[in-house]
Amino acid sequence: MRERLPQGGRIDRSRRVAFTFNGRVYDGYHGDTLASALLAHGVRLTARSFKYHRPRGIVGYGVEEPASLVELLGADASGNEPITTVRIRDGLRAKSVNCWPSLRFDIGGVNQLFARVLPAGFYYKTFKWPDWQLFEPMIRRAAGLARAPTQPPANGHYEARHAHADVFIAGAGPAGLMAALVAGRAGKRVFLADEGTEAGGGLLTRRLRIEDRPAMEWVADAVAELAAMEHVTHLQNASVWAYREHNLMMVTERSPDHDSLLERSWRVRAGRVICATGAIERLLVFPGNDRPGVMLASAAQAYVNRWAVRPGRRAVVFTNNNSAYAVAADMQAAGIEIAAIVDARPQVPPEALAQVAGIDVLGGHVVVRTRGRMSLRSIAISPLAGGATRSIACDLLAHSGGWNPAVHLFSQSRGSLRYDETLAAFVPDIPAQATASVGAAAGLMTLPEVLTSAAATGGDVPRAHEAAYAIAPLWRVQAAGKAFLDIQNDVTVADVQLALREGYDNIEHVKRYTTGGMGIDQGKTGNINIIGTVAQQKGLTLPEVGSTTFRSPYAPVSFGAVGGLRTGEVQFPYRHTPITEWNREQGAVMYEAGARWQRPGYFPQPGESFQETVNRECGAVREAVGVYDGSPLGTFELKGRDTGRFLDFLYTNKMANLKPGHGRYGLMLTDDGLILDDGVALRLDDYRWILSTSTGHADAVNQQMEKLLQTEFPDWQVMVTAVTSQWNNATVCGPRAREVMEALGTDINLDNAAFPFMTFRDGTVAGLPTRVVRVSFTGELSYEINVAPRHMRKLWDRVMAAGAPFGIQPVGSEANHVLRVEKGFLSLGHEVDGTVDPHDLGMGWIMSAKKSDYLGKRAVALRRAADKPRRELVGLLPDDPNAQIPEGAPLTPGGRKEATEGLVTACVWSGVNNRWVALALLVNGRTRQGETVHVRLRDEVIAARVTAPVFYDPGGQRLRS
Amino acid sequence: MLLIPCPFCGPRNESEFAHGGPVRARRPDPDAVSDAAWVEYLTVTPNPQGPVQEHWWHVRGCGTWLTLWRDTTSHDIVKGPDDA
């Protein structure tokens, strides 16, 4: 660590840490970041740039770092971390992004030679369809940022927490600590979060005094006082990355003090928010301002004071304001030779000069060039007004273009910004939420002002002193050569000029066209220079150009932290019925069948193909008996004296006249005439009904019913209770279903006259209390045996045992699909797509003419009055009985490449017909029966004959038998 | 994420609610209005830049349907014209 100072710094010299960077092992001290530890070893080249693959070094010291991003490897795998925010620890492995195959021999560096063909908008102009796919893999590999990790983290997990606070404070620098003390002493619940590893903000890196003591002693006292307050939560390592509506603050806490916890995501709702986010130094724009060794002045100061590291041996300071003079003084005190201070201001204030006695200060000068292949060797300066250049040898150029108040959070909260001429920066103006900005975030640039603003609501202000800021803005140095406005995205002054020439002159367009201000750092060090350059070029003021919108996240957030514990199945859990385990034991292939229900798709036997399985299951239902688990169907109990009237409004057909003990199929529309659901209503007694809905639409139906009852008809007496999970059922179906019921043993009279189709009976089946319903979704005689979930497994086992002599088969959703298509029963996901109405489906009969009003009645009537051709449900029989048609395939006139006249909604192998059969929606389909139509596929045309949409038992005798 | 005042549960996170759309004109008697008026009722939804009255359903809470006024430009929940 040859560049480590012999003493000082906020590092623990008793704890050495070994880490790997780009394959080499280095050491450092506990408290170092990757950046400070590498600088301590004199490592200057740490990255390659995104577009031109130029050599890059370390520019900043925190989240503002634009140049050096690293990818962490191994158990820590994550990409695109600023090198300045990664704390070193034993075993850490990191590598630079953007340098393939290696940092020194970078193949992408040839891009520099072709820089002329890589101007702004290059990607938009060149890599367009149809050739994009030829370039994409190469571009991604050569120019991409870090790779995404392929595995979830091996050594820990993420979690999320919610918190509430009277006062939320972002930033624990002098302003944030002062505000926290004031609020905490007043007994408020305070939530204080700061992104640094320790509190202090700017005080950590500067040598300032408060109450005649080193400022960090005041910080330590403040932290101790806050820690003693039970109602104060104080987090370090915690980035406040978003300011959302209604004062919701998003915070990511890295490495909380807890075993195996990687990050914790906080969502804090606060009564009032105080933005004490400080200010971020900005770059000066001059040719070669991206060379390794060119660093923000604040960063140079931080490395010297906080980490006791010399970022160079012989330095030049380049500035347009007073703040860099303290940097020069601190560097000199650390033994760095200061070759000169180059100040763009013609008149340097005496206050500044007083800090650097004995150093050569060149007022009214600017840096016009830098030299050095992999690292800075010299710079050239010239008078601002023009004139002879002169070279100065140096290995460090510390520059300061001034300071931008960190208004990101304030701006995210929709507070407006105002350009302050004196500060040459945008500052908070009118807040949109309960928020206040204090300290440097409010444009107060010296410590006494910072403390006063933060203590505004009460309390004594500690004494402090700091020289005035006194900036004279310099948006760019007029000299030839690549001068970078945005180092991360390789955006130069020339790129912005090009964008303006090509007509992209709105600042938001300039941003998108050049990509300046995007990326990981979101242009924290460069955005204002882009605005300044545009203003200069167009002869406008900065407020006239305006600022681009600040968006969250303020700093990169890992997906893991956003998700917290909600990963995998926990994120969106599956729903299961009590016989999931039985299904799995039978080897059923399970998958989701709507609304997160896991259902068996089919039950293959050893050696059986998919189609053979489905054929066997269908055959059992058509010829003997099958059983399926219908539990996921939505079930609602409705109660109250207005229920009949309500159902008459909800369904298109009459329900109120249904007699207790009976059921009726019904269709629900929305008021704009689209089909919402179909299902069966059962009437239990005068005031009680049970509704069943399709699995996938249960929630939508529930919402519809509750909304109507609570907002449209609040005086109607109807109570809705969702009972989907309170009822399970086994549905026994097939010509021998009645025999299975008898074998199960029941006190219900199963005689068809006593218990006909579309009725239900309460009674005992197989010793269990049940409600048995005669509905049919398969076209066969069916008994839906409903039981409480605790009886479901027993019922299922008894059905399988009693049915065994009849050859009973469990039936999955695939076979159910075939059986319903053969019958032409509609399925909401297939035949109903938001354009069809009941008439199109051949269900005009269900639209009651007697009821004067119900949902959707008038909308359907109006649409039909328009008398445009409609797509109508038909059956299709492919001319070749062995030709399968893909579901969703288009029908076109004559199979030509023309506008479609319909689509195939379902196609199944029908065992009873020994051929493929399909359902389709076809323009004017009902009048076209007997015609031949054509399915157009990419490579073939399938001819099919139009039929009625029913392929089995059209009269429906079997389900009534 | 909005903070939504439920009359029964107090202020709760938006994630507990389902958005029920803007409050529309009361459903007219279909036998008493013209076709044009009916189409207007079905298709014209309030979509102002500024305060709009909305339905929200506290579906993962107490189940109540409530209405509130939300400013579409700021997400602020504001007083409606008839609120005291």
Ligand SMILES: [Zn+2]
């Ligand atoms: Zn509630």
